[in-house]
Amino acid sequence: MTSKIVRQYFTQDLSYEEKKSYLEYIKGDESSDIWIEKSLLRREPLLIALENITCNVCNEWISVRENGVCKCSNGHECYDIVIKEIEKIMK
Numbered sequence: 392m393t394s395k396i397v398r399q400y401f402t403q404d405l406s407y408e409e410k411k412s413y414l415e416y417i418k419g420d421e422s423s424d425i426w427i428e429k430s431l432l433r434r435e436p437l438l439i440a441l442e443n444i445t446c447n448v449c450n451e452w453i454s455v456r457e458n459g460v461c462k463c464s465n466g467h468e469c470y471d472i473v474i475k476e477i478e479k480i481m482k
Contacts, residue, residue: 397477398458401434403433405429444476
């Protein structure tokens with residue numbers, strides 16, 4: 392459910408065709424990229440917000456992938472941190 396929240400944040404402004412392209416990309420079709428430009432408008436502010444925020448467990452940087460997966464470099468899930476930042480951005 393938590394990666395779904397992140398994916399919804401990334402894709403909320405996409406058209407039907409862009410969302411279709413996004414799903415194809417997530418399933419492995421890297422040539423399906425019409426969604427990327429618009430989705431970056433959501434992803435970039437999130438990455439900037441996370442720039443100085445690290446994992447609560449190990450203090451490593453957090454990675455937010457296109458498919459909504461949020462983990463630090465040691466593999467700890469960091470959805471709680473990312474979702475808090477998404478909520479701040481959305482206000």
